[in-house]
Amino acid sequence: MQRIVIFGATSGIAEATAREFAKEGTSFVLVGRDVEALGDIGADLKVRGAGSVEILPSELSDVDALPKLCADVGVKLGGIDVAIIAHGVLPDQEACEASADTLLDVLKINTLSPAVLMTELAQLMLSQGSGTIVVLSSVAGDRGRPSNYVYGASKALLSVLGEGMALKLKGRGVNLLVVKPGFVDTKMTADFRKGALWASAAQVGASIVTAVKAGKSGVIYTPRWWQLIMLVIKLAPEFVVRRL
Numbered sequence: 001m002q003r004i005v006i007f008g009a010t011s012g013i014a015e016a017t018a019r020e021f022a023k024e025g026t027s028f029v030l031v032g033r034d035v036e037a038l039g040d041i042g043a044d045l046k047v048r049g050a051g052s053v054e055i056l057p058s059e060l061s062d063v064d065a066l067p068k069l070c071a072d073v074g075v076k077l078g079g080i081d082v083a084i085i086a087h088g089v090l091p092d093q094e095a096c097e098a099s100a101d102t103l104l105d106v107l108k109i110n111t112l113s114p115a116v117l118m119t120e121l122a123q124l125m126l127s128q129g130s131g132t133i134v135v136l137s138s139v140a141g142d143r144g145r146p147s148n149y150v151y152g153a154s155k156a157l158l159s160v161l162g163e164g165m166a167l168k169l170k171g172r173g174v175n176l177l178v179v180k181p182g183f184v185d186t187k188m189t190a191d192f193r194k195g196a197l198w199a200s201a202a203q204v205g206a207s208i209v210t211a212v213k214a215g216k217s218g219v220i221y222t223p224r225w226w227q228l229i230m231l232v233i234k235l236a237p238e239f240v241v242r243r244l
Contacts, residue, residue, distance in 0.1 A: 001027055001051050002021065003026070003081045004028050004029075005029040005030075005031065005080055005082075006083075006084045007032075007060060007084065007085045007114075008032055009030035010034050010041065011086045011087065011136075011188070012186030013184060013186065013204050013208075014084060014086035015201070015205075016205030017084060017134075017209060018030075018205075019044070020205050020209040021082075022050040026050055026051060027053075028045060028052070028053045029077055030042055030054070030055050030056065031056045031057075031073070032057070032058065032060070033057065033058070035055065038057070042054075056069075056072070056073065056076070060087050063108065066113065070120040070121055070124055071120075071124070080121070080128075080131055081130070082131070082132045082133075083121045083125075083131070083132070083133050084134045085133070085134065085135040088114070088136070089106060089109055089110060090189070091106040091110075091150055091151055093149070093150055096150040097150075111157050114135055118158075118165060122174060122176070126169075126173070126174055131174050131175075132174070132217075134179060135176070135179065136179050137155045137158045137179060137180050138155040139181070139182050139226050140155055141154075141157075141158070141159045141180070142159075142180070142234055143241065146242060146244070158178065162176055166178070166217040167218075169217070175212075175215060175216065176217055176218075177218070178219045179204075180220065180221045180230075181199070181222050182197060183195075184199055185199070185200055199222070207222040207224075
C-alpha cells in the first residue's frame, strides 16, 4: 500500500492523479485550504478504493510553516512514498505588472512554497532511503512570452530547480519528476476557449501515475507532443514569440 501526500489536493490535475492511485488501496494525506472541498475529494477517493484518507488544512503560502508541515505528514503516514506538489495560481498578468505586492504574492505561492517543499521532502526521503517527488510545472516556463511571463517565470524556476535536484538525487533512492502539462481543461482554465491542443485532467493524471510507476525522474511533458511544440517555440525568432 502506497503512502501519498498531495499539496494542493483540490487542483484538477491533483484530484485526477489521486483517483488513479486510489484504485490500489493507497493511503492519502490531502493538504490545502478548502476543507470542504478536501473532504469531498477524500470521500470520493475512499469510494474508489483508497485505504485511508486524512485531511490536513494548511496555508501553503506560509513558507515558514512548511518544514514542520512536511515532518508532520511523514509522521502521519509513517513515511512518504510519493509527494505531489500541485498548488498554484494562474495570475492576472496586468495586475502583476501594476503591483509589486501582487507579483510577490504570486511568486510566493507558485514558486517559493513548492521550492521549500521540494527541498524538505528530498531530505525526508533521503533519510528514509526512498521516495518520489512530483512537482507540477508548466510548458509556460520554457520561454518568456508577453501574455504570461509572470506565470511562466514562476514555473521556470521550479523546472530548473527540479531538473537539477533530480540529477543530484539520482542513484540515491529518490526520484524527482517535473511535470510540464500543456493546456489542461480544469477549473483554473474554465474561462478559456478550448481547442485541439487541450487535454483533460484525467489524461495528465494518468501520465503522471505511469511515470511514477516506471521510476522516471527529470522532466516529462504531458501530453508528450508538447515537447516538440515547445522545442519549436524555444527556437522561434523573437518577432514570432511577441505575438504569442
